[in-house]
Amino acid sequence: MPHDATTPGLRRNLLNEALIRWRCVVHGELHRSSLPELLAAMVADTVRDFPALRPHQRHPWHAFLAQLAAIALHRAGRAQPWTDAAGWRTALLALTPADTDGAAWCMVAPPDRPALLQPPVPGERIAAWKNVLLAADELDMLVTAKNHDIKAARARRAEPDDWLFALVSLQTQEGFLGAGNYGVSRMNGGFASRPGVGVAPPGAWGTRWLADLTTLLEQRTTIADQQGLAAEGGHALLWLMPWSGAESLSMQALDPLYIEICRRVRLDEAAGALLARATGSKVARVASKDRNGITGDPWTPVDAAEGKALTVSGAGFEYKLMTELLTGGRFTHGAAWRLDGWPQDVVLQVVAQATVRGQGKTEGYHERRVPISPKLRRRLAGPQRVAVAEMARQRVAAIADLRKLLWSALVLLFANGDGGDRNDSISDKAGRFARPFEQGEDARFFDDLALEAEAEDADRLGLRVQWLLGLVDRAEHVLTRAFDAGPRNGMQRYKARAAALGRFHGALRGAKPVLPDLAPHYAQQRREAAAEPRGACHD
Known part of the structure; x- marks a missing residue:
């Protein structure tokens, strides 16, 4: 039964509240927007950057926005994105028909209701969950060594988008971290990484996002066929369904562009400040162990010979790995790798991003960009x-x-x-x-x-x-x-x-x-x- 728009207990609604900070490409002015307003600004390509976004959160945030927009457009039967916030708000709300009050887009909601990237936990008393996180960076996926790498728990005066970016990072790129803490399906094993490798045109955040959005819409059926996913009617937003931690979702039941979650976590608010409570699970949210990270993720190359998703080492995207990615042969690229269909004179760049995980540690955030001239692109594509x-x-x-x-x-x-x-x-x-x-x-x-x-x-x-x-x-x-x-x-x-x-x-x-x-x-x-x-x- 859909809930009405007056449901109590809903706070920090991203559909209506200006919670996301971004800066404009022209003069760098700081803006605060709701999620629909941000998507409209991305279409207009006026977003220069997000001041609260940490480097290792760049790819998860880009992927989240691209997957979300592609899912919304497909479900609405559209090929072109909306240019206004109202259109985006209607489309996002339509993705959660059982929650017409917007609970699934709130950062805080009652435990038996979905909240953004937080599955419902009906019948559970989250106040009894022992893992209480008071700082946004405590929620994030980074593992630091005795405060020497990056000081832990610094973001105690965090704003909502600090928590938002940490939540996206945790739920869409985290790996295994001990019993009860399972990782995402889109990586080759619990100590691997979810890479972000694609080809991007020149421009601001919206340029690459719009290019990937177009590609995702075009390739979703192909991804479904290749990976055995549900071309229509599959689960797309995996935080909408209750999760007791004892059951996994099958890959066959998922939308080709599914946005996953891997941890049972709920945000709460006390004295006007956000905090998080987390607990473990008996199984991973998605049953994908036999996939070796091969899920059709648009930004994940697959080692064709080994049948495994790319796992970036502590050396990062050094020239030998980048050569194999650029010239092909060893790796099969995801949908975001596209060398054709661009204007003839445009200079593209290969974008490669990954946070390298180890056993109980992080081996650094790695990012590399390699320009591709029109002439080189033609030779690589032919x-x-x-x-x-x-x-x-x-x-x-x-x-x-x-x-x-x-x-x-x-x-x-x-x-x-x-x-x-x-x-x-x-x-x-x-x-x-x-x-x-x-x-x-x-x-x-x-x-x-x-x-x-x-x-x-x-x-x-x-x-x-x-x-x-x-x-x-x-x-x-x-x-x-x-x-x-x-x-x-x-x-x-x-x-x-x-x-x-x-x-x-x-x-x-x-x-x-x-x-x-x-x-x-x-x-x-x-x-x-x-x-x-x-x-x-x-x-």
Whole structure:
């Protein structure tokens, strides 16, 4: 039986109250809006950012807004979003026909009623739940190490949108955190992460949101067919149904764009301040263990060979992983990865975001953006993608080979020029000194790759040689900078430096060169040197 609009106990209604802070793209003015007003502003692309949104909450918030809007449009039978707040409010309220008073969009509601991202818990006394959270960041999914990473429980004077963003983060990207605390279905295991990988056009928040919204509407049937989800009539907002913690929902009963919850949590209000109460569950909300995170999530790449959703490591989106994502082959992308259908001259960017989780810890928030020029996009979207992938593979291999050579030269340096005098301490020290080389190449990798990938065939060999020569120069610079950390004794110093440089250049110019593509260049150098008259003077 639908409830009327006068139901007591409903507070902080996002359909009617201006609870969400955002800043305008023009002059950065601060606005406060209801959820429908915010969606109308997103359509107009006037939202620059959300001042209360923490970096690790960016993807969950973007995904929540895109999924929610796509569900509302589909249920209303529309292809184009509403431009006014009234249209959005009507559509959102229509998603909760049993709660016409807006309870499901309130941050606080009676325990037997749904509240935003909070399932009903009829018959339970939430005041008896032992886990009471007084700060918004306590509710969030981050695990910190003794307050050293990020100070815990800082947001004690939080505003409603602080709690809102923390709630979205918890319920849509949290993992396993001990018995009774299960994670979301959209990740490969409880210690994995829910990545956010897609292609975005230039613009403010609304530009990417609108692009993904359009794609989600177009792809929802395909997602349902591929994943065995309910193309029509499935559960879309999983906080609407009561949850005692003892029962799971089957994937087959879910809408292709379902917005999930993973924890039994309820917000409350005391003395005008919000707080949260949480308790455990016996099972996960969605029965998805055998899926390995493959749920049709539009922003989650799938490792095709292993049959698992991408799990980002503590290294984040380093250049090797980004190369595999960009050039294809290993990963099957979600719907948000789209290279076709854009205006011909638009410059796109790959957006990759993830909060990396570990066992009882967080290994950092990682975000990377890689620009894609129109020319590179055409090559990645067409048959030349294979050639671009091979260019990238060769560059990755060249960096690895040169880093290994650099490390061996550093070992020789720190061993006083004695190749047989090596121990773990010297090896570790060489690794630390070699690390900046690869970090530097990571930072410039895609800019350098784009120059070769966009070039005409006749120019590519020359660009490759120039890049390799620059690579060698940068590695040698790292080696010579380490000289000060080598031996101080005069005799040993000269011996160690000469041995290190000899190892480095000998491996580049020897019979089996580390970088074979440079062999013709070095051979030409030797011929030119041999052809010079002895004793010739140069200006």
